[in-house]
Amino acid sequence: MMGTESSIRQTVEKSGQEPLTVGDVAAQAGVAPSAVRFYESRGVISATRTSGNQRRFSATAACRIHVGRLAQSVGLSIGEIAELFASLPDDPEPKDWQFVADRLVSEAERRLEKLRSDLEALGSGSRLCDLGAALSNRDESELN
Amino acid sequence: MMGTESSIRQTVEKSGQEPLTVGDVAAQAGVAPSAVRFYESRGVISATRTSGNQRRFSATAACRIHVGRLAQSVGLSIGEIAELFASLPDDPEPKDWQFVADRLVSEAERRLEKLRSDLEALGSGSRLCDLGAALSNRDESELN
DNA sequence: ATAGAAGTTAAAGTAATGATGAAGTCAAGG
DNA sequence: CCTTGACTTCATCATTACTTTAACTTCTAT
Numbered sequence: 001m002m003g004t005e006s007s008i009r010q011t012v013e014k015s016g017q018e019p020l021t022v023g024d025v026a027a028q029a030g031v032a033p034s035a036v037r038f039y040e041s042r043g044v045i046s047a048t049r050t051s052g053n054q055r056r057f058s059a060t061a062a063c064r065i066h067v068g069r070l071a072q073s074v075g076l077s078i079g080e081i082a083e084l085f086a087s088l089p090d091d092p093e094p095k096d097w098q099f100v101a102d103r104l105v106s107e108a109e110r111r112l113e114k115l116r117s118d119l120e121a122l123g124s125g126s127r128l129c130d131l132g133a134a135l136s137n138r139d140e141s142e143l144n
Numbered sequence: 145m146m147g148t149e150s151s152i153r154q155t156v157e158k159s160g161q162e163p164l165t166v167g168d169v170a171a172q173a174g175v176a177p178s179a180v181r182f183y184e185s186r187g188v189i190s191a192t193r194t195s196g197n198q199r200r201f202s203a204t205a206a207c208r209i210h211v212g213r214l215a216q217s218v219g220l221s222i223g224e225i226a227e228l229f230a231s232l233p234d235d236p237e238p239k240d241w242q243f244v245a246d247r248l249v250s251e252a253e254r255r256l257e258k259l260r261s262d263l264e265a266l267g268s269g270s271r272l273c274d275l276g277a278a279l280s281n282r283d284e285s286e287l288n
Numbered sequence: 289a290t291a292g293a294a295g296t297t298a299a300a301g302t303a304a305t306g307a308t309g310a311a312g313t314c315a316a317g318g
Numbered sequence: 319c320c321t322t323g324a325c326t327t328c329a330t331c332a333t334t335a336c337t338t339t340a341a342c343t344t345c346t347a348t
Binding site for chain 2: 072075112
C-alpha cells in the first residue's frame with residue numbers, strides 16, 4: 001500500500017537532514033536509479049553510506065541532478081558539471097546555489113556568444129560561410 | 145614532394161565548383177577524414193562520387209562541418225544538426241546560410257532561456273533549488 | 289608505367305552516458 | 319522468522335560520436 005513512496009525510514013532527529021535513498025533521489029530528480037549511481041560515480045553528487053553500505057543522499061542531490069540535466073541541454077558534459085558543482089558546499093545556502101546558477105548561465109551565454117560571433121566570422125559581409133576561402137590558386141600554377 | 149596539400153585535380157570549367165576530396169574537406173574543417181566520412185553517413189554533408197567511387201564534396205561541406213561543430217557546442221546532436229541542414233540547398237546562397245544560422249542561434253537562445261527559467265523555477269523566491277521540499281521540521285526562521 | 293599518397297568499405301574499438309539484469313544483502317511488516 | 323521490496327556490486331548491453339584497422343583500389347606526379 002505504501003511501498004512505492006519511500007518515507008523516512010529512520011527517525012533522524014539531527015536537525016534538518018533527510019537521508020534519501022537512491023530511489024528517493026531518482027524519483028525526485030526524475031531519472032533512473034542507475035543514473036543516480038552513475039552521477040555519484042562521476043562526482044556530480046555525493047553520498048554517505050549506512051552501516052549496511054547503502055547510499056544516503058541529502059536533499060541537494062536531486063537538485064544537483066536537476067541543474068545538471070539543464071546544463072547538459074546547453075552543451076556541458078558530466079565532467080564539466082561535476083566541475084561546476086565542485087564549488088558547491090555540502091550543505092549549500094541559497095547564495096551558493098545562486099553562484100552556481102550564475103556560473104552556469106554565464107557559461108551558456110558565453111557559448112551562445114561564441115556561436116554568434118563564429119557564425120558571423122564564418123559569413124563575414126554578405127557571403128555566409130566564405131565560399132571562396134581556400135581558392136587562391138584558381139587554375140594557374142597547376143600544370144594539368 | 146607536395147602530396148600533403150591536395151590541389152585541383154580536374155580542370156572543372158563548370159562555373160565555380162571545387163571537387164574537394166575527403167582530405168580536402170577534413171583539412172578545411174579541421175577534423176579527421178574519418179569524421180568527414182562519418183558526417184556524410186549521418187547526413188550532415190553529402191557527396192557525389194567519381195567514376196572510381198571516391199567522394200567529392202563542394203566547398204559548402206567544410207562550412208557545414210564548421211557550423212555543425214558550433215552547434216554541438218551549444219548542445220545539438222548530430223541528428224539535430226543534420227535536421228537543421230535539411231533545409232539547406234545543395235548550392236546554398238547567403239540567404240540560405242543566414243536562415244540556417246538564424247535557426248541555430250534561435251535554438252541556442254531557446255535553450256538558454258529554458259535554462260534561465262528552469263533555474264529560476266527551481267529556486268523560486270530566495271531559496272534556490274527548493275531545499276525545503278520534503279522537509280517538515282526545518283528551522284525556517286531564515287528569511288533575510 | 290609505376291610508386292606511393294590518399295581513397296574505399298566493413299568491422300571493431302573507444303569514450304561518454306547511461307539502462308538492464310543477475311546474484312546477493314538489508315530493513316520493515318506480519 | 320520469513321517474505322518482500324529496495325538496496326548493493328558487477329557485468330553486459332545500448333547509443334552517440336567518432337577512430338582505427340585491414341585489405342584493397344584509385345589518383346597524381348614523375
